[in-house]
Amino acid sequence: DTAVSQTPKYLVTQMGNDKSIKCEQNLGHDTMYWYKQDSKKFLKIMFSYNNKELIINETVPNRFSPKSPDKAHLNLHINSLELGDSAVYFCASSRSLVSSYNSPLHFGNGTRLTVT
Amino acid sequence: QQQVKQSPQSLIVQKGGISIINCAYENTAFDYFPWYQQFPGKGPALLIAIRPDVSEKKEGRFTISFNKSAKQFSLHIMDSQPGDSATYFCAASMMDSSYKLIFGSGTRLLVRP
Numbered sequence: 568d569t570a571v572s573q574t575p576k577y578l579v580t581q582m583g584n585d586k587s588i589k590c591e592q593n594l595g596h597d598t599m600y601w602y603k604q605d606s607k608k609f610l611k612i613m614f615s616y617n618n619k620e621l622i623i624n625e626t627v628p629n630r631f632s633p634k635s636p637d638k639a640h641l642n643l644h645i646n647s648l649e650l651g652d653s654a655v656y657f658c659a660s661s662r663s664l665v666s667s668y669n670s671p672l673h674f675g676n677g678t679r680l681t682v683t
Numbered sequence: 684q685q686q687v688k689q690s691p692q693s694l695i696v697q698k699g700g701i702s703i704i705n706c707a708y709e710n711t712a713f714d715y716f717p718w719y720q721q722f723p724g725k726g727p728a729l730l731i732a733i734r735p736d737v738s739e740k741k742e743g744r745f746t747i748s749f750n751k752s753a754k755q756f757s758l759h760i761m762d763s764q765p766g767d768s769a770t771y772f773c774a775a776s777m778m779d780s781s782y783k784l785i786f787g788s789g790t791r792l793l794v795r796p
Contacts, residue, residue, distance in 0.1 A: 608770055610786040657726050667715050674726030
C-alpha cells in the first residue's frame with residue numbers, strides 16, 4: 568500500500584561503480600521527482616518528469632541519468648560513483664507539474680547511498 | 684530570489700511548550716507555502732500548508748502564521764510532544780515555469796519529556 572516506494576533502502580558501493588535506484592508510485596500522479604538530501608539535511612531537487620517527459624534538470628553531473636519508462640516509474644542511474652555522491656536520495660510524486668495546494672509532493676522513504 | 688531562509692537550525696522544547704519555526708522569502712510571486720515533517724529514516728511528509736491570501740491556518744496543534752508584508756511565515760506547534768521530535772522544512776513554490784518547490788534548510792526539533 569506504500570504510495571511512493573523506492574529500492575533499495577540502503578546502497579553501499581565503491582568509488583567508480585555504477586548503480587541504480589528504482590522508484591514507483593501508485594497514486595496515479597503525473598509528475599515524479601528525484602531529490603538529494605545531504606548530510607546537513609538540505610533537500611535539493613535534481614530532476615522532475617511529467618508524463619515521462621523531463622521537465623527539470625538541475626545542475627547535476629552527467630553521471631546521473633534519470634529514466635522514466637512510464638509515468639508510474641522513475642529510476643535513477645548513477646555512473647562512476649564518487650565519494651561526494653554519498654547522500655540520501657528521495658523519490659517523490661505529485662498530481663501535476665506545479666507543487667500546489669491541490670498537488671502536494673509525496674515522498675518515498677529514501678535510499679541512503681554510501682560510496683566508499 | 685528563489686531562496687527560502689529557515690531558522691532556527693535546531694530547537695529544544697520541553698513537553699507541553701510551544702515550538703516556533705520561522706521562514707522568510709524574497710520572491711513575492713510565491714503562492715504556496717507548505718510545511719513538511721521528516722522523521723529519521725523516513726521521507727518528508729506534508730504537515731500543513733497555506734496560501735498567501737490567508738494570514739493563519741490551524742490544524743490541530745499545528746498553526747501556520749503568514750505575514751505577507753514582511754514576507755515571513757512560521758510554524759507553531761502548541762503543547763509540543765516528544766512524538767513531534769523530527770526535522771521540519773518550510774517550502775515555497777509559484778505557478779510559473781520553474782515548477783520547483785523550494786525548501787528551507789530544515790529545523791531539527793527535539794521535545795524533551
